[in-house]
């Protein structure tokens with residue numbers, strides 16, 4: 374079903390998702406489907422187009438349990454990377470996108486699978502409302518999510534501020550019932566990075582990826598082919 378009356382921010386999410394899907398998703402497309410509330414509108418578009426017969430032979434590979442459920446509930450064809458290891462396109466949301474199209478992702482805790490599916494895709498597209506647009510990372514978003522094996526979580530929380538400043542802590546579930554557990558059984562460490570410093574994100578990604586126990590970070594660097602930013606006035610800007 375297509376959403377109708379929406380608050381402005383939701384409408385912007387929908388506009389971004391629809392504009393991107395209209396341009397990049399085609400019959401027979403092997404599509405990586407990201408996570409988050411903007412992607413929910415992508416699923417809505419796919420359901421509508423698929424049921425109307427204009428996306429025959431579409432194959433969807435979800436990046437999270439939640440997205441898989443949305444796809445299944447919408448009657449869309451779902452696959453995985455064992456069956457469909459090479460994807461044509463991946464469309465995902467982001468928490469912040471800077472002028473170089475570097476993204477922070479992982480606010481929803483799905484960053485490792487999102488990065489795996491992005492890496493399996495020939496083209497990676499980001500859909501975002503205008504609140505995600507930044508000149509530099511940190512302009513709007515406060516922290517970098519990092520997925521960590523539970524066994525390593527305490528040393529990692531100590532090491533990141535020692536290396537780069539800021540503070541790092543385990544993401545806790547609602548009512549602090551315990552740490553958030555990802556679809557991979559890992560924890561999420563949120564690093565509140567120092568904003569006054571100019572950060573070398575590539576060097577930080579390399580250092581963090583080399584740290585034992587870190588599964589991956591929410592930094593997506595040099596992988597975005599096109600971003601669709603949608604605004605309150607109904608316009609959509611693409612940046613390549």
Ligand code: ABF
Pocket residue numbers: 407408409410411412465466467468477478479480481482483484487
């Ligand atoms: C995923 O969903 C993430 O990596 C990012 O954290 C989040 C964006 O969510 P939303 O679309 O709900 O703002 O793409």
